[in-house]
Amino acid sequence: MTDLGSPIRLLLIDDHPLVRDGLRLRLETVPHLQVVGEAGNAAAALAFLQACLAEDPQGGTLPQLVLMDLNMPGVGGLELTAQLHERYPQIAVLVLSMHDNAEYMVQAVRAGARGYLLKDEPAQEILAAIDAVMTGRTYFSAAVSLRLSQASAPATLLTQRERDVLRHIASGHANKQIAQALGLSVRTVETHRLNIKRKLGIDGQAELIKYAVENRGV
Structure with missing residues (x-):
């Protein structure tokens, strides 16, 4: 929950509609989560964020957390994560990807992601990651943490x-x-x-x- 007890606002970014539909259905069963938008590519995601600011220049309608896929047409998830980190540092990015390669994980974290999960993780792991990131922590599943620890120094x-x-x-x-x-x-x-x-x-x-x-x- 946010400080005022309102639901955590989420934006889903994935180029597969079925993946977004599945995530939305699962997340919307959780009372303290609210999916406020979806995007299939970087351009749509940035347009959504700009529309939020047009509605409320103070950023009150911006999503607080983005669930980010890495494989997308055009601008990929890594570059988009870096753009969001630079332009919207108040928005946390949690990567949800099929890539279990340590290089992708390191690049995602360096781009500004607060966490990284694999797409075959159970739903409860995703919920735990969202709650952790929204309380100021980073979150990496056990498999991701192992690969990161083997790949590089902090x-x-x-x-x-x-x-x-x-x-x-x-x-x-x-x-x-x-x-x-x-x-x-x-x-x-x-x-x-x-x-x-x-x-x-x-x-x-x-x-x-x-x-x-x-x-x-x-």
């Missing part, structure tokens, strides 16, 4: 923008200074800091600064 999962923010943190810059240097809002910088801490398993600001200083070349 720092390699940072997006380029998160690496930029980390370098500024290492230089002792405050959020406002980082925002001005990177052309971002202060709120977006705060979101990047939170995502960095989640990916690195860091709890406090002091630990984050220490890590940034010790890993300037990340």
Whole structure:
């Protein structure tokens, strides 16, 4: 549930209508979830988000979480995830894919995904992932976690923008200074800091600064 007790707003992005229909039917049986939109490609997804902002410029009708497929015609799920992470950092992306290759998983996380599940995961796993991501955590199924741990160190999962923010943190810059240097809002910088801490398993600001200083070349 959201802070105000309203349902979590979801956007389904998959180029297969049958997959979207199945997901919608399953998710809509859960009282605290609401599927507010569907898209079969990146263009349709971005148009939907723009329409939400046109309706409410404050973003009150934007989805809070996107269930993202990776294989789509035109702009793929990895690139779309990166675009959403950059343009709509308040929207969490949870990848639901057939790809069990570690390279896809690493790329998805680096693009900004908060979680990654395989399409053959049971429905309860998807629900657990949604709840975890919406409470500020990342979520990877057991199979995905194993492949990620074998593939890379945590720092390699940072997006380029998160690496930029980390370098500024290492230089002792405050959020406002980082925002001005990177052309971002202060709120977006705060979101990047939170995502960095989640990916690195860091709890406090002091630990984050220490890590940034010790890993300037990340």
